[in-house]
Amino acid sequence: MIKDRYFKKGYNQNNKSIKLNNLPFDIFKKMVPSSKEFVDKQFLLLKEELTPKELKLNFSHYVQLLHDQIYADFLKIQKTGFNKAFSDDLESGELSFEKFDKFFLSLSQSRKVRSGGVFELIIENLLKFLEYPIxxxxxxxxxxxxxxxxxxxxxxxxxxxxxxxxxxxxxxxxxxxxxxxxxxxxxxxxxxxxxxxxxxxxxxxxxxxxxxxxxxxxxxxxxxxxxxxxxxxxxxxxxxxxxxxxxxx
The missing domain is CATH 3.40.91.80 (Restriction Endonuclease)
Structure with missing residues (x-):
C-alpha cells in the first residue's frame, strides 16, 4: 500500500521524484507547434499574394489548399518530433512496445482534436480576411x-x-x-x-x-x-x- 501511494504521487521507493515529463509523448508535444501556429504560418504566406476578390471567387480552392499545406507541414514536424521523442530509446536499443503503444494512442487522440481545430481556424481566418463580422x-x-x-x-x-x-x-x-x-x-x-x-x-x-x-x-x-x-x-x-x-x- 505504501509503495502504491508513493507511486501515484510520483515518487519511487527511495522517495525521489520521478521525471514523469520525460515520457516520449510529452517530448513530442513540446516540439510540435499549436494548431493556431500551424494555421497562422500558412495563412500569412497565403495573404502575401491573395486578394479578397480572388479568395471570394475561389474560396473552395483556398480552403482545401490551406488544409493540405498545413497537413504536409505537420507531417514533416511530426517525423522530427518522433525521432526526438525516442532518441534515447533508439540509442540504448531499449525499445518498448508499451511505450510505442501509449505514444501512438496519445498521438491518434491528439490528431483528431488538432485536425478539427485546424479546420475551424482555416474557416475563421478566411472569413475574417473577407471582413465578415463574426x-x-x-x-x-x-x-x-x-x-x-x-x-x-x-x-x-x-x-x-x-x-x-x-x-x-x-x-x-x-x-x-x-x-x-x-x-x-x-x-x-x-x-x-x-x-x-x-x-x-x-x-x-x-x-x-x-x-x-x-x-x-x-x-x-x-x-x-x-x-x-x-x-x-x-x-x-x-x-x-x-x-x-x-x-x-
Missing part, C-alpha cells in the same frame, strides 16, 4: 456554435437574419452534436471538406434544416452531392447567404 465559439440553445454571423447580440434581436455556422473537417454523426435543437434562425450551416457523407445522411440533415457547405470540386465529383437540395459550395454560401444577410446587419 463571433466565435458561442452558445446558442445550450450548444456551442463555432461561428455566429454577425454576432450573438444580433442573434438575440434578429435570429432570422443571423447565420449559424459550424466547421467540421469530417461530419459522420457528429453534426448532431453542433446543431441547436430549437434553432430560431432560418437554417444551420455546416462547413466541411468531407467526401464521405452519404445520401441518407444528407436527407437526415435536411430534416433538421442543416445546409452542408463543401468544396466545388467535391460537389462536382460526387453525384449525390450535386443532387442534394441542402448541399452548397463555399462560393454559393458567400454570394447567396452571407452577402444577402449582410444587408440586414
Amino acid at each position: 463571433d466565435t465559439q458561442k452558445k446558442i440553445d445550450n450548444k456551442r456554435v463555432d461561428f455566429v454571423l454577425p454576432s450573438v447580440d444580433f442573434y438575440k434581436k434578429n435570429p432570422l437574419n443571423t447565420v449559424l455556422l459550424s466547421a467540421k473537417r469530417t461530419t459522420r454523426e457528429r453534426w448532431k452534436q453542433v446543431v441547436p435543437e430549437v434553432s430560431q434562425s432560418n437554417q444551420f450551416y455546416l462547413a466541411t471538406i468531407d467526401k464521405k457523407i452519404t445520401s441518407d445522411q444528407l436527407k437526415e440533415m435536411e430534416k433538421y434544416r442543416v445546409f452542408v457547405i463543401n468544396t466545388l470540386q467535391n460537389i462536382d465529383s460526387i453525384s449525390h452531392y450535386k443532387e442534394a437540395a441542402n448541399m452548397v459550395s463555399f462560393e454559393h454560401f458567400l454570394d447567396f447567404t452571407l452577402d444577402h444577410q449582410k444587408r440586414t446587419w
Whole structure:
C-alpha cells in the first residue's frame, strides 16, 4: 500500500521524484507547434499574394489548399518530433512496445482534436480576411456554435437574419452534436471538406434544416452531392447567404 501511494504521487521507493515529463509523448508535444501556429504560418504566406476578390471567387480552392499545406507541414514536424521523442530509446536499443503503444494512442487522440481545430481556424481566418463580422465559439440553445454571423447580440434581436455556422473537417454523426435543437434562425450551416457523407445522411440533415457547405470540386465529383437540395459550395454560401444577410446587419 505504501509503495502504491508513493507511486501515484510520483515518487519511487527511495522517495525521489520521478521525471514523469520525460515520457516520449510529452517530448513530442513540446516540439510540435499549436494548431493556431500551424494555421497562422500558412495563412500569412497565403495573404502575401491573395486578394479578397480572388479568395471570394475561389474560396473552395483556398480552403482545401490551406488544409493540405498545413497537413504536409505537420507531417514533416511530426517525423522530427518522433525521432526526438525516442532518441534515447533508439540509442540504448531499449525499445518498448508499451511505450510505442501509449505514444501512438496519445498521438491518434491528439490528431483528431488538432485536425478539427485546424479546420475551424482555416474557416475563421478566411472569413475574417473577407471582413465578415463574426463571433466565435458561442452558445446558442445550450450548444456551442463555432461561428455566429454577425454576432450573438444580433442573434438575440434578429435570429432570422443571423447565420449559424459550424466547421467540421469530417461530419459522420457528429453534426448532431453542433446543431441547436430549437434553432430560431432560418437554417444551420455546416462547413466541411468531407467526401464521405452519404445520401441518407444528407436527407437526415435536411430534416433538421442543416445546409452542408463543401468544396466545388467535391460537389462536382460526387453525384449525390450535386443532387442534394441542402448541399452548397463555399462560393454559393458567400454570394447567396452571407452577402444577402449582410444587408440586414
